[in-house]
Amino acid sequence: MDHQIFETRTLVRIALIAALIAALGFVPPIYLPLAAGVPITAQSLGVMLAGLLLGSRAGAAATGLFVFVVLLGAPLLSGGRGGLGVLASPTAGFLIGYVAGGYVTGLLAERLAARNLPALATALIAAIAGGILTVYAFGLPGLAMMANISLAKAFIGTSVFLPGDLIKAVGAAVLATTVLRSWSVAAPHRP
Amino acid sequence: MIAGYLSGRSVLHRLPAGVKLIALAMLSVLIVPLDSPVLLAMVLAAVLIVFSSFGRPGLRRLAQWRSLLPLLVIIFALQVWAASVEVALASVLRIAVMVLLADLVTLSTRMQDMMDALALPMRPLKRFGLDPERLALAVALVLRFVPVLLDTWRGREEAWRARSPRRPGLPLIGAFFSGALAMSDQVAEALDARGFGAPRRSRPARKPRI
Numbered sequence: 563m564d565h566q567i568f569e570t571r572t573l574v575r576i577a578l579i580a581a582l583i584a585a586l587g588f589v590p591p592i593y594l595p596l597a598a599g600v601p602i603t604a605q606s607l608g609v610m611l612a613g614l615l616l617g618s619r620a621g622a623a624a625t626g627l628f629v630f631v632v633l634l635g636a637p638l639l640s641g642g643r644g645g646l647g648v649l650a651s652p653t654a655g656f657l658i659g660y661v662a663g664g665y666v667t668g669l670l671a672e673r674l675a676a677r678n679l680p681a682l683a684t685a686l687i688a689a690i691a692g693g694i695l696t697v698y699a700f701g702l703p704g705l706a707m708m709a710n711i712s713l714a715k716a717f718i719g720t721s722v723f724l725p726g727d728l729i730k731a732v733g734a735a736v737l738a739t740t741v742l743r744s745w746s747v748a749a750p751h752r753p
Numbered sequence: 754m755i756a757g758y759l760s761g762r763s764v765l766h767r768l769p770a771g772v773k774l775i776a777l778a779m780l781s782v783l784i785v786p787l788d789s790p791v792l793l794a795m796v797l798a799a800v801l802i803v804f805s806s807f808g809r810p811g812l813r814r815l816a817q818w819r820s821l822l823p824l825l826v827i828i829f830a831l832q833v834w835a836a837s838v839e840v841a842l843a844s845v846l847r848i849a850v851m852v853l854l855a856d857l858v859t860l861s862t863r864m865q866d867m868m869d870a871l872a873l874p875m876r877p878l879k880r881f882g883l884d885p886e887r888l889a890l891a892v893a894l895v896l897r898f899v900p901v902l903l904d905t906w907r908g909r910e911e912a913w914r915a916r917s918p919r920r921p922g923l924p925l926i927g928a929f930f931s932g933a934l935a936m937s938d939q940v941a942e943a944l945d946a947r948g949f950g951a952p953r954r955s956r957p958a959r960k961p962r963i
Contacts, residue, residue: 567882570949571941577891578937581898588903630888631895634867635757635859638899642817645757645859646777650851652824709828710844711835719827740923741930 572620579616579624580631583608583660587640603640607730609660610693613667614685614738625664629657655704659697667692681742685735693734694727757859759810765803765861770870773858784850790839793846800853807860814860818852825849868892890949894940902933 568576586604608628613621628638637644639657648654670688675681698720706716760766765773787793804811825845832841859867872885879885909929913921 570945571938573887573891574894574937574941574944575934577894578898578902578933580891580895581902582933584895584899585902585906627891627895631892634864634871634892635862636864636896637757637817640820643820646855647818647852647859648855650781650848650855651821652828652848708848709831710840711828711831715831715835719831736923737926737930740927744927744931 568620568623572616575616576620576624576627579608579612579621580628583612583625583628584631584636584638587638604730605640606660606663606693606697606727607734609663609697610667610689610731610734611738612664613669613692614671614688614734615741616664616668617672618665618668621668622661622665626661629660632657650708652705652708653701654708656697656701658704659700662700663692663697665692666696681739682735685738686731689731689734689738690728693731694724758863759807759814759860761807761861763807763861765857768861770858770862770866771873773862774870777855777858780854781851784847784854787847788840788843790842790846793843793850797846797850797853800850800857803857804853811860814856815853818856821849821852864892890944898937901936905929905932905936 583605586608589604609625612624615621616624632638632644632648633646635645639648643651648657667688670691671684674684674687677684679687702713702716702720705711705720706713709716711719768776784793784796787796801815804815807814825848828848829841829845832844862870868889875883875885875888906929909925909932910921913925
């Protein structure tokens with residue numbers, strides 16, 4: 563028995579999206595006055611896109627592959643960070659949340675697609691639930707544990723990122739629906 | 754283009770990756786319970802000395818972790834508010850020590866060696882379809898795709914700017930994605946054509962030519 567979970571084409575697409583998440587780390591951060599000058603990096607946008615474009619399993623594989631390459635030592639996290647050090651940093655939980663977030667985004671996108679909702683609404687709900695809620699569900703406890711602070715304080719500390727995250731969710735939803743429209747003809751992306 | 758590895762010939766570089774990973778795990782077990790800022794500061798000083806022993810590249814490497822500083826400041830402030838200055842100092846120092854220690858392993862280990870070292874603990878995952886050979890290919894593809902994607906985007910953006918005063922918008926991004934997807938499917942076809950996707954068993958055994 564040969565158990566390969568992904569056919570070659572899916573595997574290469576997973577690598578492509580993982581590389582896209584990495585490439586988004588090179589996009590210069592935007593400083594929004596409304597978010598108290600906290601830089602908004604495009605990287606988590608890639609996590610939402612992974613789930614929306616590839617679906618649950620391949621989406622999680624793409625975000626997981628990205629995290630794995632970062633841990634191997636490639637400085638691909640925004641700000642040029644990488645290596646095992648990121649596992650010890652206070653944001654390690656968010657990195658694990660990326661993997662789960664890719665999965666949840668994809669899963670919701672698949673499930674909601676069957677319900678005849680408008681594509682954009684589906685994508686937006688999936689991106690918020692997967693790319694924000696799920697990522698924070700892992701990231702906040704991680705931050706609280708690593709920094710030895712309460713969950714509430716961890717939330718207060720990171721809430722400045724929320725407006726930016728919402729903007730990214732809208733961006734990911736618009737992008738994914740645009741891209742999927744042209745993809746779906748050439749390539750059924752869900753096995 | 755991408756390297757977390759700093760070439761060198763130090764003792765750290767010569768140690769096998771597996772040994773370094775185990776040592777890192779053991780050191781973290783020792784360091785995490787420490788809560789004296791003085792002791793942690795001494796450990797941090799020792800780690801910094803190791804970094805500086807790599808000379809200028811080592812210091813440049815340290816500077817890469819600058820982006821962690823704002824976060825450490827926030828954590829420090831929260832801790833002072835919630836506990837005391839001493840606790841705050843200890844947590845910030847602990848994080849810095851752990852991050853930099855782990856980075857010492859990364860900077861002294863080639864990515865390939867790290868993958869080989871990880872292949873052993875990951876072997877049980879093969880049952881779930883995680884084949885080390887395919888994983889290695891996927892990692893190589895990611896590292897290759899990153900500069901390709903950045904170049905492609907730059908090319909498309911320049912072409913857009915040469916023709917339009919407006920900022921590049923959704924059409925450009927859509928075209929970029931379709932192009933990237935087409936490229937990835939071509940890569941997959943090329944891999945399959947070389948027998949990569951074929952199930953292991955049915956692949957004919959290679960006979961040496963005489």
